[in-house]
Amino acid sequence: MNLHLFYLATIVVPALATAVALRCGGWQRRLYVGGSRLLLGALMLGGGLYKLSGNHLPGLMGPPMNPAFLAQHQLEIFARFIGAAQLLIGLLLLTGRFALLGAVLLVPMWLNIIFLTWSQHWPGTPYLVTGFLVLTTGLLLHDFPRLKFIFYPPQHPDALCALPLRTAGPGSETLGWLALGTVVGGALLYPVSPTAMLGMMGLGGALLLLTTGWSWRRGRPGPAATPTSAGARPRR
Known part of the structure; x- marks a missing residue:
């Protein structure tokens, strides 16, 4: 070819x-x-x-x-x-x-x-x-539809600011951010120890799965599971 x-x-x-x-x-x-x-x-x-x-x-x-x-x-x-x-x-x-x-x-x-x-x-x-x-x-x-306001400012921006932010709940939200931080932080440990790097990243991955399952059980959008935006419904 x-x-x-x-x-x-x-x-x-x-x-x-x-x-x-x-x-x-x-x-x-x-x-x-x-x-x-x-x-x-x-x-x-x-x-x-x-x-x-x-x-x-x-x-x-x-x-x-x-x-x-x-x-x-x-x-x-x-x-x-x-x-x-x-x-x-x-x-x-x-x-x-x-x-x-x-x-x-x-x-x-x-x-x-x-x-x-x-x-x-x-x-x-x-x-x-x-x-x-x-x-x-x-x-x-x-x-x-989520990016268009960067190019076309809304006529009523105050209405957008008033929309509530959708989160996964305090516990799941905190756990999700901790999981992401653990994965990124673990990736930086290779010069110290490859074993520590893989262990930390594995722990972060396990926390990520845990918070995803927790969010699904609660019926709320998880920090690493469901696409969301401020006040917007997920697209089908």
Whole structure:
């Protein structure tokens, strides 16, 4: 197969899937949104762990980073910052409540990767990442009713400010934030101990599952289970 056709397909196929899903709605749209969030979240989560572990944990995309090159140019801290950002974005995308925030943060991350790989003349990678950017754009279009007030200020902003914020309840809310903090904090422990890193992240993941189950039993939106917005009903 011609490589140029393959590279083109990595952009065209996501674009077609986005157009069809958003046009048809229903189960096609739900499948598109859920699959895109899962794929993009896994890519970011894996990429973040890969960088934070000093290339010891396998990543899902991209060539290995060169530690010697990073040390030569004093870029180790920058690489860890990118890794932490990717880890956070991945976690946000894999939740329901914060998935929109993850999609918004993912746009500059993809643009950064596209122009970095383009300037380094990496074959294929800019095309593939552009396809991921198309999927991210589709997620933003899916949630446009929640984003539209950024572009079109409401006529009665006081009415929006008066809407109550929907939370999961004090106990579940606190546990959910603690779980997310434990996962992110644990990911930073690799230089200290890989075992401590995996243990802390496992504990955070268990807390995340616990707070999700707790929220479902109480019939309320959990911090990592159900998409919500201030005063808005979840979209079907």
